[in-house]
Amino acid sequence: MTYYSTKLDSIFQALADPTRRAVLAQLSSGPASVTDLSQDFDMALPSFMGHLKKLEDGGLITSKKHGRVRICALRPAALAPVRGWLEQQNDRWQGRLEEYVTTLAKDEDYGT
Amino acid sequence: MTYYSTKLDSIFQALADPTRRAVLAQLSSGPASVTDLSQDFDMALPSFMGHLKKLEDGGLITSKKHGRVRICALRPAALAPVRGWLEQQNDRWQGRLEEYVTTLAKDEDYGT
DNA sequence: TGAATAGTAAGTCATATGCCTAAGTAATTT
DNA sequence: AAATTACTTAGGCATATGACTTACTATTCA
Incomplete structure (x- = not known):
């Protein structure tokens, strides 16, 4: 399986969930912290973090720790x-x- | 969850697999029978049929039985x-x- | 320094996924 | 009518997914 195909697998897999698509929509307004992002979702934080991980593994977002706060951002051209x-x-x-x-x-x- | 969102769920889910994307590529050349389509895939027929079902449930293809042969086709605008x-x-x-x-x-x- | 905040790790559970084999049915060919 | 072809159904297996709770760590605030 080519890299391109594997890439598409993880991108489409990441997009195959309403929560994750909603996160991308939110991030299109600009970077946000995990706490900010999670406000609109009625789910446990570890579950929500799991979604963010899926998006990052798919290369759709990046995240960086600043002190105790993790900031997420869309990756342009993702x-x-x-x-x-x-x-x-x-x-x-x-x-x-x-x-x-x-x-x-x-x-x-x-x-x- | 809106119908649109559910629709996107199943479409992206259908696309999150290299076999199913390859089937769509094949069908872009025109309708084909299940047997014809399955030639290029090294997997058991029931497994392959499972992928076709996923594509059909996602509204990306249609299929129709003609005698003992099932013909699949892309849905335009899918x-x-x-x-x-x-x-x-x-x-x-x-x-x-x-x-x-x-x-x-x-x-x-x-x-x- | 202790409290509060913002994640992080681990384990659990129910369901879904992607594959298999075996057996079956329906339609066509011989 | 029997054989062959083209699916179709059923059950099983290993892994993944999406959610939970609990407990923890790291950082900031009071």
Whole structure:
């Protein structure tokens, strides 16, 4: 399995949960501490920390300790592999559409 | 949890596996039977069928039985919710960037 | 210095996931 | 009609996931 594929695995896995997507939405307003981030979620802190770990392991966020406070931030371009994959998928689909359109045009040329 | 969020859960979950992404890539060339699709994968048929079910439950493909053969096809626009979410996320990030740039401009105005 | 705050580590539980094999059913071919 | 093909169902196994509670450590505040 290529690195790219493994990367996509962990990114999509990280995104496959509403809590984690909500965290990314919050972080798009700027860096925040774990405590700040956790305010909007009705779950135990260790559970919430687990989600942050998943996001960091997927490369979507970074975190750094400042004293007793851990600050999390979005990683710009973190979702680039997702965009890349969507584009790839779309190109293949578009390629097939163009082939189909070309075939239609030929059929029309030969048609009565 | 909104329908949209649940939808994203199952789509991202479906995409969080290299086998399922590879199936989507294959189907972007056009509809195919289960047997045709499974040729490229070194796994037991029931396991492979499980992946197809996940893709179908996520709304990314459709399948229809024709006699004893089941034909699978991509659903156009199936990935629209993913694009939508990325756009949303990007807009929030861009909005913050613009706010940041505006703040910088103000600082420069007031600066010596 | 003790109290409070902000995480962190460990263990548990129920459920989900990704694979397997075996056996079965339905449709087609011989 | 029997054999073959193309799935489909069921059960099992090991691992992962998402939540919990408890207890702990590190840092800051009073």
